Amino acid sequence: DAGVIQSPRHEVTEMGQEVTLRCKPISGHNSLFWYRQTMMRGLELLIYFNNNVPIDDSGMPEDRFSAKMPNASFSTLKIQPSEPRDSAVYFCASSLALASGGTTYEQYFGPGTRLTVT
């Protein structure tokens, strides 16, 4: 299994530009999570999906942030317009949530995208 795939691994952009981060979850997983890691706030949950449906986006910092999951194998996190304070490492993670119980709650993380906004 290839694991969770994120692209790009590094992104450098200028303030005001649109940034799109991409994620391919592990095949068969039905929950997908987007996180942001900063020194100040650690691992911050931005939004998560279950069966491609957004469940909770209360962690999205502003309207400049949006996320989509058009199908079970692809998700995007978009920032428009980007600002220097958005600079961070963004992680995508996927998991198999079992409705009938017996889940181990384990999430599998991608390698992250390091975003730098100048």
Next chain:
Amino acid sequence: DQQVKQNSPSLSVQEGRISILNCDYTNSMFDYFLWYKKYPAEGPTFLISISSIKDKNEDGRFTVFLNKSAKHLSLHIVPSQPGDSAVYFCAAAFSGGYNKLIFGAGTRLAVHP
């Protein structure tokens, strides 16, 4: 309103000794706890977990202890090795929450020879 807290940002331990990483939580409804390890430039990886119905889980050099009355869990690494140097995150989950995890801020462990 941090529900999961790791109050020690860093810990330094000598190789061969025990490393103890601590985590406190505020919500008694959590029913599963996990520890993740993170190396630089990589995503966090799952290390060990424990259900709220247990008080100890062991996997090789790693043991997690859960004290529900104190709302406290700890990760013990014995013996510590230089390769254990990483950031360790504690996380908690509710049942029926689509596997959503609430993470602590992390503790950076440095194991020196």
